[in-house]
Amino acid sequence: MEKQKISIIIPCYSEEEAIPICYNALIKEVILRLSEVNFEIIFIDDGSKDETLKVIKNLSEKDSRIKYLSFSRNFGKEAAIYAGLNHATGDYVAIMDVDLQDPPELLILMYETLLTDEYDCVATRRTTRQGEPFIRSFFAKAFYRFINKISQTDIVEGARDFRLMKRPMVEAILKVGEYNRFSKGIFEWVGFNTKWIEFENVERVAGITKWSFWELFLYSLEGIISFSTAPLAIASVTGFIFFVLSFLAIVVIIIREMMWHGSAFGWPSLVCIIFFIGGIQLFCIGILGQYMARTYLETKKRPIYIVKEHN
Numbered sequence: 001m002e003k004q005k006i007s008i009i010i011p012c013y014s015e016e017e018a019i020p021i022c023y024n025a026l027i028k029e030v031i032l033r034l035s036e037v038n039f040e041i042i043f044i045d046d047g048s049k050d051e052t053l054k055v056i057k058n059l060s061e062k063d064s065r066i067k068y069l070s071f072s073r074n075f076g077k078e079a080a081i082y083a084g085l086n087h088a089t090g091d092y093v094a095i096m097d098v099d100l101q102d103p104p105e106l107l108i109l110m111y112e113t114l115l116t117d118e119y120d121c122v123a124t125r126r127t128t129r130q131g132e133p134f135i136r137s138f139f140a141k142a143f144y145r146f147i148n149k150i151s152q153t154d155i156v157e158g159a160r161d162f163r164l165m166k167r168p169m170v171e172a173i174l175k176v177g178e179y180n181r182f183s184k185g186i187f188e189w190v191g192f193n194t195k196w197i198e199f200e201n202v203e204r205v206a207g208i209t210k211w212s213f214w215e216l217f218l219y220s221l222e223g224i225i226s227f228s229t230a231p232l233a234i235a236s237v238t239g240f241i242f243f244v245l246s247f248l249a250i251v252v253i254i255i256r257e258m259m260w261h262g263s264a265f266g267w268p269s270l271v272c273i274i275f276f277i278g279g280i281q282l283f284c285i286g287i288l289g290q291y292m293a294r295t296y297l298e299t300k301k302r303p304i305y306i307v308k309e310h311n
């Protein structure tokens, strides 16, 4: 039988320290142990500001299994994942962080699980968020609760991008060519049988996290807007409720005025109400704007990433 091939996609953004550590771990803990399989490691240099590309190039000269793509600027991890999937040639494709927060040895278990033919994909979720700031975990939990209430696509709490997929699933994901990408949602949206395995949070081996709180906040908005139109409905329902309330209030005031003359008083209360309603209107227009902006970006059909260099 012909040897199967596993492609491992590793997005890297300014990770010069972590790359060699990650490479060595992969060799030692996965590639040497799975001798019956061919490997291909695809490093995506996502417009790094340090020597990442140089480090990758050096490695690729020594090891022909290493492929790399270097973006013309930072396009974000989602774009890097998409580029990797686009260029992967394996029968199985894995996505993994470079900082070893995704334990590489799990790949063996994932591969063995897929061999049984029961599943198309093995994905991972972390059960703890140890070592992460409290406030970050708090908002992450709130995000998962909220998005699962309003979206038909199930977003698994604590899900990592770390997963191994069979070729048909990869092809399906590549067909989802949207510009505003929220992979955690896309992986679920395409369907297929997924087995979830759990592990405890591991802290990164070197370097620092590339996500600020604000970026994570914007990313969560991306998830909500990409996978649910419920906020639009919330906006119209709010509008309707206020319409009914104000109508009732007008009726009450008219009746009161007819019974006790001069009962419509108080401009402060009026100003408060105007501000209140004005705020809600702006909020709802804002929600509309978010969807419009996404539609606008999608219609431009800009490429998801631009490659400057590759081997």
Ligand code: UDP
Residues within 6 Å of the ligand: 010, 011, 012, 013, 014, 015, 046, 074, 075, 076, 077, 080, 096, 097, 098, 099, 101, 204, 208, 209, 210, 211
């Ligand atoms: N990453 C990327 N582009 C970015 C940000 C991050 O390719 O714009 C990569 C990064 O190099 C790492 C992975 O995505 O391999 C996860 O990033 P990080 O460890 O900073 O995120 P965290 O684990 O803190 O959520």
Ligand code: MG
Residues within 6 Å of the ligand: 097, 099, 101, 204, 209
């Ligand atoms: Mg990390």
